Amino acid sequence: MSDKQIDDVTGVSTTGHEWDGIKELDNPMPRWWLWVFYATVVWAVGYAVAYPAWPLINSATSGLLGYSSRAEMRAQLDAIEAEKSGYLATIADSSMDEILADDALYTFAVSAGAAAFRVNCVQCHGTGAQGSAGYPNLNDDVWIWGGTAEDIRQTIAHGVRFEQDDDTRFSEMPAFGDMLDTSEINQVATFVASLSGEQGDADAEDMAAGAEVYADNCSVCHGETGEGDRNVGAPALNHAIWLYGSSVEDIARQVRNPRHGVMPAWQARLGDATVKELAAYVHSLGGGE
Structure with a gap:
């Protein structure tokens, strides 16, 4: 004889659980839900076999497919570096006028120059290149040595009053x-x-x-x-x-008693390509001629 209780309202048997007068109906799970659940179990087993899944002491199981997210990332980075090196070589071999005339090359140079500027130039010229007392604002159109892209490159490459560079920009106002x-x-x-x-x-x-x-x-x-x-x-x-x-x-x-600012020469430290990228970026700020 079955000891299951039948709910009077729904006619469904209960599980025998009761909480504060509320009884749990023993409804079966939907079939579609069960099939989805079984499919996820099969998928999980297949994934664990095909892909790296189980941790070992110094590594993990490689899986039948031999897939590696690290290898995929490395391949992507290598591809980016290869494309980047192509741009760098072209920039190094091009004049500033040629860089400005090539839209793709110019876009790359300005982006790379902005990154180089944040590392090497913001300490004096500010994060927005706005300068400060004794350090020129690079956004305006006032240039002591000229504001063409080539003028700017020359200044960045060889500096101002930088005695270690024979080609440095040099002027000195007497006292x-x-x-x-x-x-x-x-x-x-x-x-x-x-x-x-x-x-x-x-x-x-x-x-x-x-x-x-x-x-x-x-x-x-x-x-x-x-x-x-x-x-x-x-x-x-x-x-x-x-x-x-x-x-x-x-x-x-x-x-x-005039003050004479000194700007270091960046050619030897950064290389020809990066100097040209910096020149393209500074020229793009709005004050370039």
Whole structure:
């Protein structure tokens, strides 16, 4: 005689389990669910046989197919490196004009240059290449030595005032504190500030005196109107972009005892291809000519 209880509402036998007056019906699982479950068991067994699955002391079972995710990743990396080496060789053998003219090569160079910039250049020029006091902003269109891609490459390759490189960019402003008295320095600083629109409180007499001092001592390098001279690395003075400050006091300090920044030459350290990639990236920031 069966001791199973039948549920009065559904007519289905119960499992005999009861919780707080609630009885569990002994409904069979759906057949489709059972077949799916059996299929997953078969799939799991087949997977464990075909692919690496069971851990050993120093490795794992290799599986009948001999598949390895590490080997697959290595093959992908090798393919990427092979493609990359092709680009690098082409960049090394190409001029900056040729790199800029080839869309695929230029895109690769800018991307690679951005990565190289984050490793080698952000310490001085900032993560956004915005620069800081004494370190040029590379986003604007003001360039002491020129802003073409080739000009930029030359500067990166050989540096500025980097004595270990014979081809370094070199310019040096003399200390006029040894040649001009304090009043003359203040007068010329006031005049130079006026070239970029900073008139200050100077009277006409001081401005005229400053213009005379400028003409006698500064115009030969910086130009009669402060336009600068890239051939000798003399910065323009008739705009509002200043490396060491734009106030009359800042300019006077620079005239009296100028600071000369040094940029290392990167050619020997990074190689020709990476230097060209950096030049392409810097040129792409918006200020390149």
